[in-house]
Amino acid sequence: MITIFWIACLIIAVTMGLSLYRGVAGPGVFNRTAAVNVIGTKTIALLVIMGYYFERPHFFDIALLYAMMNFIGTLVFAKYLERGGLC
Amino acid sequence: MKFKGKRFGILLTFCIMAVFWVLLSGIFDAFHLISGLVCCAIVSLISHDLLVKGESEKKLLKSLRLLIYIPWELWQIVLANIDVAYRVLHPRMPIDPQIIEFETTLRGDFSLVTLANSITLTPGTITIEVEPDRGKFVVHAIGKEPADALLVDQTMQKKVAHVFMETAVRTEDLPTRK
Amino acid sequence: MLIVHVAVTVLLGIGAFFLLVGSIGLLRFPDFYTRLHATGKCDTLGGGLIILGAMIYHLFQYPETLLVSAKLAFLIFFVFIANPTATHAIMKAAYKTGVKPWRLGEERR
Missing domain, CATH: 1.20.5 (Single alpha-helices involved in coiled-coils or other helix-helix interfaces)
Structure with a gap:
């Protein structure tokens, strides 16, 4: 079973690498924001799987916090780009 | 208070x-x-x-209907993913993006949020903008069939209106296509 | 136990496939709006399925810590609410700023 988790970790890491290309090369700031949001969502899944691979249950708390931080960060950045300010 | x-x-x-x-x-x-x-x-x-705004009635019945609505929504999400996977993996990429606008008669905050998130998760459409005063939606559709499903059939608007017990969609004002 | 392992493997496989499709769509599609179509849907279901697989594995492998399974279930719920909202926020920002949507026959950008 641990092998399957390892393979899943590897596939998610590869997809994160693919998205990173769009984050580096993508034209314009919106493509980069989208790529960062996508990498964040993949990171949640990766953290949950890694919790089983390393047998550390604390990873789930980190995943929960990461989900919230990713969501709020994306919302704030989108708002900033839309209005040119944060109020 | x-x-x-x-x-x-x-x-x-x-x-x-x-x-x-x-x-x-x-x-x-x-x-x-x-x-x-x-x-x-x-x-x-x-x-x-x-979290809960306003003082509308029959909240228990609405919650029950929302629980019935969720499995249908999950099935639509699976269909949407298969649709997107087909469009991505097809060698010629059968996409024809367009922006459509339509108005609904929904006014409640929670019903508008539910409809917007449902539109984003169902096949081929993403909500761009919602104007709560007029119930107007601006939607980006990836092909012609998803746009028609929202404009002509209006199944989703009727379902959400049924869940939140607001009046159904007006049929006389025709939606526009940009 | 074998059935649980097979089910978890299938869930992880389907989830990883959808994450892969989302990334390929992010690379292949011609403009910003269509790229968000790929990622907003595939990441929601893919990530949700992977966490669901982990939740089922935990439920049968370590039944004494039910709280962790509940935490993972909440994580699935949160991903399904938060991801479409974030997608919608970025898309609205781009639309208000005046990013033109790609039409059929134009050059990709």
Whole structure:
């Protein structure tokens, strides 16, 4: 079973690498924001799987916090780009 | 502060916060449980307006109908993913993007949010903008069939209107295509 | 136990496939709006399925810590609420700023 988790970790890491290309090369700031949001969502899944691979249950708390931080960060950045300010 | 008619909102906020406390703390001795419940009570008395707004009726029936609506929505999500996977993996990429606008007669906050998130998760469409005053939606569709499903059939608007017991979609004003 | 392992493997496989499709769509599609179509849907279901697989594995492998399973269930719920909202926020920002949508026959950008 641990092998399957390892393979899943590897596939998610590869997809994160693919998205990173769009984050580096993508034209314009919106493509980069989208790529960062996508990498964040993949990171949640990766953290949950890694919790089983390393047998550390604390990873789930980190995943929960990461989900919230990713969501709020994306919302704030989108708002900033839309209005040119944060109020 | 008047609590009449807001009892459901306070109770709902309290329940959600208590569940969240137990979930995140994970400690079940008396001191932590009681202090958490007291904190939840104070927060839900002060700021229940943030979560449940307004004083509409028949909230239990609406919650029940929402529970029936969710499995249909999950099935639509699976269909949407298969559709997107087909469009991505097809060698010629059968896409024809367009922006459409339509108006609904939904006015409630929660129903508008539900409709917007449902549109984003169902096949081929993403909500761009919602104007709550007129119930106007601007939607980006990836092909012609998803756009027609929203403009002509209007199954989703009818379902959401049924869940939240608001009036169904007007048929006389025809939606426009940009 | 074998059935649980097979089910978890299938869930993880389907989830990883959808994450992969989302990334390929992010690379292949011609403009910003269509790229968000790929990622907003595939990441929601893919990530949700992977966490669901982990939740089922935990439920049968370590039945004494039910709280962790509940935490993972909440995580699935949160992903399904938060991801469409974030997608919608970025898309609205781009639309308000005046990013033109790609039409059929134009050059990709």
